[in-house]
Structure formats: structure tokens, C-alpha cells
Amino acid sequence: MTKKILIVLAIQTLLLFYMIANKQWTLAFGDPIVLETQPIDPRSLFRGDYVILNYTISRIELNQVAGDNVFQTDDPVYVSLEKKGEYWQAVAVHQSFPDVGPQQKVIRGRVHYVNGNRYRRHRKLLAEDIRSINIRYGIENYFVPEGEGRELERRVPEREISIQVAVDSFGRAGIKAVLFNGQEEYVESLF
């Protein structure tokens, strides 16, 4: 019985370590980029504060970028980013991982919903119907110490909030730091 208990303990612990290692690998070896955001502040189940981060790349107008233009809800999507001024902006969107030059980075996401000109039968939009897509990249939630979430929202009009994100070679992203007017306010680390 002891041996079996050890096996269960080991496998479950390894799964938990994998969660941490997977995220930390992206943060440690991914390329840092800065994205512009607009936070909203709800409460979390565990009584901590967290913010929902909305990025300028969260909603992409398909007629303004290159790449593919047929998407459905829950499709994987790969967005090519290029640095324009202070922030990285979307320049193309693809259904599969594209080859990009050294000036561009690719971030992976999932189509949250599709905005179309009209609805067809069974709600399936065709290429000519799709105007824009909303994408989730897995960097939309950020937990902050209790009470500071509302403070973040109150600061929105006076202070520009941006997020430093690490993007790895697979397109996975992780939040490295929250920046207020370009200065690091919250920084992520392993411990």
C-alpha cells in the first residue's frame, strides 16, 4: 500500500510541478514584448483581486491585417506581432504557425468569438461575413494583492497601463510584469 500511495503522490505532484515549470519556461526563455491594455476589476472566488486585461490585439479587424480570414469560435489562431512605437501590434493572423522574420513575434491564442456582418443558418459565418475576431491568449487574468485591483482601475484615466509579456518559440505567452507609464509595478518570479 505504501508503494501505491507513493506512486499516486508522485504522479500528482509531478503534474503540479509541470504546471509551474510550463509557465516558468515561457517566462524564462520567451522574448519580452510590451502590449497596451485596458483593465476591468472583478473579484475572484478566492477573495483575491484580479483584473481582466483587454489588449489592443484582443480584437482584430480582419480587413486591417494580412493572413487568413476564415475563423470560427474556439479555433486556434496565431497572430504575428511587430513593434510599432512603444507597443507591439498585430500585423497578420493565421490558422497555423507562420514563418516570420526576426522583426516579428508570433503569439498563440484561441478565437473567443467571431463578429460578422450577418448570420447564416446554423450560425456559421463565411469569409465574406466575418468582420473581426476576438481572441484570448491566456494572459487576460492577473491576480493582484487584495484591494489593489480597484486601485488599478481608478488609475486608468491618469496612468497608462501596459503589460510586459514573454512569448516563447511555440507562441505561448505569460505575463512578466505590469507596467505603469512604462515602469514596472508588479513583476513575476518563480518564488
Place this chain on the structure above:
Amino acid sequence: MKHSFIRQLKQELPKWLEAGIIPPGTDHAILQYVEKDKVSKSSMLSINFAILGVILFGTGVITFFAANWDAMPKIIKLVLLFGVFWSAFVGANEFFKRDWNGLGHAMILLASILFGANIWLIAQIYHIDSHYPDGVLSWSLGAALAAYLLRSQASMVLAIALSLLWCGYEIIDFNHYFYWPFLLYLALLTYVVVQNKWRFSYHVLIIALIAWSYIQIIPIAKHWNDDLIFYMMQAYFIWFVCLFLLGFIVSSRPALQYHAYILSRYAALAAGIMVYIISIPVWFTHVDPVFDLAKQQAHPLGYINIALMVMAILLAVINFVVSDFKDRTKYLLFGYGVFATIVAVLCIKMFFGDDGTTEVLAVIFNIAYYCLLVWLIYAGVQREDRGLVNIGFIFFALALLARYIDTFWTLMNRSYFFMIGGLLLIVGGILIEKQRRKFTQQIELAKREKSHD
């Protein structure tokens, strides 16, 4: 050994001695042997208290972390999370070494709960925001692993409940219609449950399967009109009838008889709910056919219904072939006749929508429905299955109540409606309960006579 078995044995042993079936003196030896392994009532109580205590402790741990979370540095959070988690396993090991199996299993359940808490808390600490149903699935897999390797039924029940939550999220939040990976996973869990002969878990499994069936309706109902919802419910009714027939077929194998009876009961309950809803006459008069013969087109749901009807007929034929000859003549033929009538009515409804036809169809359907319920009660008596008898009576009473309301709500003065309805409920309830008890006692008597033979 169960208390009820030992109690019955104590009643039977003097009769066996008297009849000369066993030699004198062996009755004490038999009782000594069975009582050696029995789980005492007090230890059952302590096991139940231990499990309740574990659940409360697990909840307390989670809320403690929640209340003090933001004050702790990351490293302390991780030490606490893994420390408490590993302690549960260490505690389990210590209890099992001392043969305190009840407490050992309670600690295994605690460890399974803490595993899930750790998944969500680590996701929060490291801002892991991915496809959240995957977190629920991981939790379920962890609990299933504990159930399989450590033979923990409590962890298995947790694994099944979490699998339903996982599937619910995928279907409702992500619109994954007919989420079949759930069925594959459930089949895997079923194997472990059957291997360990966990009866309570088996009940939970069947409930999960039926709940999965119902959850499918939610995203579909959001987009479909009443006509398609009716045919979806019809499809579900026939699907549950297929499960019911499958239970009958499987019950022909003695080793699987318990499982077959449970499957039949829950399938009868689920089918009963669906057919109760579609028996409401307004469905027949206001729903259009799913096959448009004039335009020669049909919604896919029409073909799904036809396919399910064919499957039900095939299962009925197989059941007829494997069943005893006396069962065929006693009740199966009548049941098949009633079911064939219901299928015929539903088929006609799928193709024709004339107002005159639909009212006649509604009447025939309801008559056949009542006959089906009577048959269910009779089949329950013949198969000595009290569950089927009870289900038959419950739906019979509900159907009478529904038709009374449909018929007299607009025809009667309100006060008369409620007074007469109340009287009918009281008298009807007494009569129905008397009949139900008569049948269930008949089953008990038949079982006792069989055990004496």
C-alpha cells in the same frame, strides 16, 4: 459481511438445523466465520464521520488559504500547498499501516480534494489562464488514479462528479455539442467501478451518463425553436429506451444482473421524464413535422430519430431472443406492442402535421403512455424489481395529475378545480400507494421464497 445478511442468516440457521440441512454445531461455526469479517455498526459510523470530517477539513483549508492568501510570499504559499497535500498521503499511509482503513480512505479523499485545490491555487499564483475545463479534467484524472491504485471509492465518486463538471463546462461554455470524450473517459471509470464491485459508484456513474445526456440539450435549446426541441426530446426518449432495453439484455447474464437492473431503473426514470414532457398534448398540435414531404427536405434530427428507433427495435429483438420463454408470453409481447404503438405515433408525427391528425395522435399517444406505465409496473413485479414498480407508479400519478390540470384548468371554476383536485390527490394517492405496496410486498415475498428453495 453486511449486517442484513448476518441478520437473515441468524433467522435461517435454526430452520436449516431443524430440516437437517446442516449438522448440529455447524451453525455456531458459520456465525463465527461471518461475524469475524463484518464491519461493525460503530466502525461504519466512524468511517462516515471521518469522511464528513475530511470534507469539512478540506473546505476549511481552502477558506483559510483564501482569507490569508495575499499576505503570504509565493514560497510560503508553495510550501503550505505541497506540505498539507503530502501530509494527507503520509497520514493515509500511517492509518493503513495500523489497519484503520476507514480513516486511511478518508485521508485519501482529502488528498484528492487538496490536489484539486492545489491546481486552482497554483494557477492563481502563476497567473495560468488556459482552457479551464482542462483543470477540472486534471483534477478528475488525479482522483481516478487514487481510486484505481488505492481502491478508494470516495475518490472514484469525486472523479465521476468532476468528469461531469468538466463535460458540462465544455458543452455549455464552449458549445462542444455531443462531447464524446466524456463517454470514453466514463467507460474507463466504469471498468474500475465494475472491477471493484463498487455499488454506490455504479449508481453515480449511471446518473452521470444520464446527466450528460440532458446537458446536451442546454446549448442546443438556446438556438433551436420549439419544433426542434420537441424532436430532440423525442430522440432522448428513444435513446433512454435503448439503454433500458440494454439493461434487460445484460440482465440475462447472472454476473452482470445487478448492474443491468440499475441501468434499467435509471434509464426508465430518464425515459419517463422525457415521455412525460412530450405527452403534453400541445406538443402534438403545435409542432410541425421534421420531414417536409412537399419540399423533400428534412432536419438532421429527423434522421437521428429514425436511426434511434431502428436501434431500439434491434435491441428489442435481441432482448426477445435472449429472454426466457415465459417472460416473452407474460409481459414482453405486451410491452413491445405498446412501444410499437408509441413509435408509430411518433413516426407519423414526424411526417404529417394536419391539425385533425395531430389531435388524434395526441390521444393515442397518451393512451399508449398509460399502457406503457402499467406495463412497467407489471414488468417490475415479474422481474422482482421494486425500482421499476416505484418508477411506474410515480409517473402514473404524475401523468394523471398533468392530464387533470390540462383538461379541467380552463373548464372548471378555480375553487372547484382545487377542491376536487385536492380530493382526487388524497384518494388517488392512497389507492396508488396501496397498490404499490401490494406489488412491492409481492416482490419481497417472491424473493424470500426463492432464497428458501
